[in-house]
Amino acid sequence: xxxKREQWMSRSGFILAAVGSAIGLGNIWRFPYxxxxxxxxxxxxxxFFALITAGIPLLILEFSLGHKFRGSAxxxxxxxxxxxxxxxxxxAVAFVIATYxxxxxxxxxxYTAFAIPQxxxxxxxxxxxxxxxxxxxxxxxxxxxGGLQWKVVxxxxxxxxxxxxxxxxxxxxxxxxxxxxxxxALFILIIIMAIRGIxxxxxxDGLNALFTPDWSRITDASVWVDAYxxxxxxxxxxxxxxxxxxxxxxxxxxxxxxAFITAFANSGFSxxxxxxxxxxxxxxxxxxxxxxxxxxxxxxxLAFTVFPEILNRMPMGQIIGVLFFISLVFAGLSSLxxxxxxxxxxxxxxxNVPRKKAVNWAVGVAALxxxxxxxxxGLFLLDTVDHFINNYGIAFAGLFEAIFLGxxxxxxxxxxxxxxxxxxxxxxxxxDVFLIVITPVVLGYMGIQNLIHEFSKPYSGYPSSLLAVGxxxxxxxxxxxxILQAMKSINPEFxxxxxxxDVA
Amino acid sequence: xxxxxxxxxxxxxxxLWGGFGLCVNIANKKSTxxxxx
Numbered sequence: 001x002x003x004k005r006e007q008w009m010s011r012s013g014f015i016l017a018a019v020g021s022a023i024g025l026g027n028i029w030r031f032p033y034x035x036x037x038x039x040x041x042x043x044x045x046x047x048f049f050a051l052i053t054a055g056i057p058l059l060i061l062e063f064s065l066g067h068k069f070r071g072s073a074x075x076x077x078x079x080x081x082x083x084x085x086x087x088x089x090x091x092a093v094a095f096v097i098a099t100y101x102x103x104x105x106x107x108x109x110x111y112t113a114f115a116i117p118q119x120x121x122x123x124x125x126x127x128x129x130x131x132x133x134x135x136x137x138x139x140x141x142x143x144x145x146g147g148l149q150w151k152v153v154x155x156x157x158x159x160x161x162x163x164x165x166x167x168x169x170x171x172x173x174x175x176x177x178x179x180x181x182x183x184x185a186l187f188i189l190i191i192i193m194a195i196r197g198i199x200x201x202x203x204x205d206g207l208n209a210l211f212t213p214d215w216s217r218i219t220d221a222s223v224w225v226d227a228y229x230x231x232x233x234x235x236x237x238x239x240x241x242x243x244x245x246x247x248x249x250x251x252x253x254x255x256x257x258x259a260f261i262t263a264f265a266n267s268g269f270s271x272x273x274x275x276x277x278x279x280x281x282x283x284x285x286x287x288x289x290x291x292x293x294x295x296x297x298x299x300x301x302l303a304f305t306v307f308p309e310i311l312n313r314m315p316m317g318q319i320i321g322v323l324f325f326i327s328l329v330f331a332g333l334s335s336l337x338x339x340x341x342x343x344x345x346x347x348x349x350x351x352n353v354p355r356k357k358a359v360n361w362a363v364g365v366a367a368l369x370x371x372x373x374x375x376x377x378g379l380f381l382l383d384t385v386d387h388f389i390n391n392y393g394i395a396f397a398g399l400f401e402a403i404f405l406g407x408x409x410x411x412x413x414x415x416x417x418x419x420x421x422x423x424x425x426x427x428x429x430x431x432d433v434f435l436i437v438i439t440p441v442v443l444g445y446m447g448i449q450n451l452i453h454e455f456s457k458p459y460s461g462y463p464s465s466l467l468a469v470g471x472x473x474x475x476x477x478x479x480x481x482x483i484l485q486a487m488k489s490i491n492p493e494f495x496x497x498x499x500x501x502d503v504a
Numbered sequence: 505x506x507x508x509x510x511x512x513x514x515x516x517x518x519x520l521w522g523g524f525g526l527c528v529n530i531a532n533k534k535s536t537x538x539x540x541x
Contacts (some may be wrong), residue, residue: 011531039518040509040512041508041509041511041512041513041515042512043517044512044515044519048519158510204505207505207509208505208506208509210509211508211509211513211516212506212508212512213509213512214508254531257527257530257531260523260527261524261527261528261531262522264520264521264524264527265524267520268517268521268524270521271516271517271520275513282519319531364536424530424531424534425530425534437541446524
């Protein structure tokens, strides 16, 4: 059956959903530490440069592809030629990410409940290991991956129930409404935490560590690569989301300005999160009388070990703890919803099934697979899959997207003309240059550097059997793309291409 | 906080939130589909 494609109710609804997708856990726990370790305030220069030369151009490209071809990533790339497989590649990457990202949101949800009684006790690092039921990484597959950890499974079920509730209510009634609650709430939470942070003793030391520029680092190529990586991984580009979200825009919609607004809001949030996180880290260092570098961390370590330690010592630590973990839940949920929507919409488009049926399948299968990461080996599996899918799944998908559009199909000029007719302001030929030259060069360099590093030193010292899982997934998402392209679709929009191929 | 840290923090905030405000303002002035619709 064919359903009319849903549309966003308002422009702000679309932008909030796109911002909700872009703002994720990385804005809170990745950006601040990245900036701190890459030259402090000086990092802002390459970061803004990357935002203008790669982040915004790629976002404009994805918004325009979704809007012009009005389909999920596979349908969009199918309409561009024989590239349906490429859309499925991006969609498969989204599926993989959803399976482990949901588990991190589940941890944050559990920690929100732990924050009032401060269940983690005086040693949050040890508590995290016990909570996750961590097994020995060298025997990660033993005993059914270390067995299901029910304390993780319970919040995980709740996470999937919320995602299902939102997605099954559609674009307007579900995704848009949810983001109109999550996003303003998230901004209010981060502002409260930033204000609380800067009023703590020692906050100035933390902010000095984050913002004092070390200009010598600006000539270091790795800092520029990190800045491009931070922008690239933060904007939800190259894994089917923004194409899908833009496909729900009404025909007369701005493209260029929407991309600028989304990108500025995403990076602006990161900066606020940096102020909140580093002022609080400064407080911790001050309390213990140790330098900032002994406290500063990024990623899971920051959220689930350093922050609980800080909360133990902070006045009103219980309340701030709840706010911090709720903000992780909101940031994570709004991103997770967009990730699941990306592959749910692809299933709906390809197999011509109603949205609700596609959501049932998408959420059901992803929820089942996510249980793998709720086991005693879940953290090691998650860390490995995240590393491989980011560095070789998303990064190479982004690289090929720029190459296909810019070099193979040579579509940038047509897309630019299309955008300029619709948008509040026009973009010039600079956009083509950034997309055709700068983006592929930077992403290509980043990919090669990552590969060299990968083969010179095993990631995190994990056993080769675990790393093999990462490589299987990296190759698997591409293979899945070709298999799904080979399957015939009864959707008339896919069928147009198939008919052309049959005649040829 | 030292002067250069304050300067960089303000530079970041003004660049990003100023850019955001400017684009929202353009949307509200120029567009047929306003941001606040």
